[in-house]
Amino acid sequence: MTLIANAAARRDAEWTAAQDEILSDAGLQAAGSAIRNWPNYQVTPLVELPTLAQRMGVAALHLKDEGARFGLRSFKALGGAYAVACVLRRELERQSGFPVPLAEITGGSMADDVAAITVACATDGNHGRSVAWGAQQFGCRAVIFIHETVSEGRAAEIARFGAEVRRTKGDYDDSVRIASETAAAEGWFVVSDTSWPGYEDVPRDVMQGYELMASEAFAALTQPPTHIFVQTGVGGMAAAVAGLAKRRWGKARPVVVLADPEGAACWAESFAMGMPQSAKGAVRTIQAGLACGEISVLAWEVLKDHSDWVMTVQDGAAERMMRALARPEGGDPAIVAGESAVAGLCACLQATPAERAAIGLDSQSRVLAFVTEGDTDPALYQKIVGVDAATVLRGGVRAP
Numbered sequence: 001m002t003l004i005a006n007a008a009a010r011r012d013a014e015w016t017a018a019q020d021e022i023l024s025d026a027g028l029q030a031a032g033s034a035i036r037n038w039p040n041y042q043v044t045p046l047v048e049l050p051t052l053a054q055r056m057g058v059a060a061l062h063l064k065d066e067g068a069r070f071g072l073r074s075f076k077a078l079g080g081a082y083a084v085a086c087v088l089r090r091e092l093e094r095q096s097g098f099p100v101p102l103a104e105i106t107g108g109s110m111a112d113d114v115a116a117i118t119v120a121c122a123t124d125g126n127h128g129r130s131v132a133w134g135a136q137q138f139g140c141r142a143v144i145f146i147h148e149t150v151s152e153g154r155a156a157e158i159a160r161f162g163a164e165v166r167r168t169k170g171d172y173d174d175s176v177r178i179a180s181e182t183a184a185a186e187g188w189f190v191v192s193d194t195s196w197p198g199y200e201d202v203p204r205d206v207m208q209g210y211e212l213m214a215s216e217a218f219a220a221l222t223q224p225p226t227h228i229f230v231q232t233g234v235g236g237m238a239a240a241v242a243g244l245a246k247r248r249w250g251k252a253r254p255v256v257v258l259a260d261p262e263g264a265a266c267w268a269e270s271f272a273m274g275m276p277q278s279a280k281g282a283v284r285t286i287q288a289g290l291a292c293g294e295i296s297v298l299a300w301e302v303l304k305d306h307s308d309w310v311m312t313v314q315d316g317a318a319e320r321m322m323r324a325l326a327r328p329e330g331g332d333p334a335i336v337a338g339e340s341a342v343a344g345l346c347a348c349l350q351a352t353p354a355e356r357a358a359i360g361l362d363s364q365s366r367v368l369a370f371v372t373e374g375d376t377d378p379a380l381y382q383k384i385v386g387v388d389a390a391t392v393l394r395g396g397v398r399a400p
Helices: 017-020 025-035 048-056 076-096 103-106 113-116 126-138 152-159 170-188 199-219 236-252 268-275 297-306 316-325 343-350 353-359 377-385 389-393
Strands: 003-005 045-048 061-067 116-123 141-146 163-165 226-230 256-260 309-313 366-371
Touching: 003 268, 003 353, 017 236, 017 297, 025 045, 025 076, 025 152, 025 199, 045 199, 045 236, 048 061, 048 170, 048 343, 048 377, 076 103, 076 113, 076 116, 076 126, 103 126, 103 256, 116 126, 116 170, 126 141, 126 152, 126 377, 141 170, 152 163, 152 377, 199 297, 199 366, 226 236, 226 343, 236 256, 236 297, 236 377, 256 297, 256 343, 268 309, 309 343, 316 377, 343 366, 377 389
Parallel strands: 061 366, 116 141, 141 163, 226 256, 226 366, 256 309
Antiparallel strands: 003 309, 045 061
């Protein structure tokens, strides 16, 4: 792994007006009020793993387990679906000239108007599934673009929610561009979890939905964490976690360590250069949900000030962590974690003594990490772990 400092970050940095335009307490309250009223909403568990904490040499380790979120098995159910609802509201307000409460959209009272709207996005799997699920819940059409290396299993999971799935050439960033161009030509609405200059409203909604996950985790802790380890991708989820941590704890916020896949290290490159950069070389990683070569400009606005370090994580480490969580030692509970769910946890476990000293990680540290997906690709999960998720959850596998 590589540890790179964010030279611009300061724990006493102020939360700026520009950052509050992206993520705010008012925005979190609005997102939470909407999402908590969706059918089958439940707070996902915060799990303590004392044996793994001992192995890591820290005082406490808590994992926010998103594997059961709305049956989609991923935290992204919070962001994409909420953004779909917000897109529909904005368009219906434009058409009518009057305010439209989200409850009228989610409750079906404007079904005919909603049915005439098409949303689209590019995805490695989980975001597209959330957008497709949201479109199905609210009654609009969805077209989801996937790139060459997205598995057929992930494509099938998206199609299961009634979306049209289109496969494109190239990588994730190519599919983002193709989705945007096609939507513009067809008059559709792009619901992307990454942002670029001129396209910020929808990714802001996505990120605000993600903050509900962080809010649940923080509320369940009896003591604030000293360290948060969180995986990146384009950075929207990491920014949501870091942003809420800053607003919640101010100058006493935890040390925030990002985790990039080694084969998609756009945040490592950006922190190394002190400005947004693309990942070097071809974007290739088994951590499909993090296979992003370009960062979100909105996430950069938050993370440039309020995240401290980034570490790169090899795919092999992610696979080993998946197996370790499925076969826990001691009395730790078994956790089903997909290949994109464990980079932050890997960074904490594999930090060298010198890296631990640099980030202030020691026997008194209280670590929070996020298991952001379950077996979102069941076939791949079973191939890596050796058993299926149901067997893991039944306690059918334990460490020797």
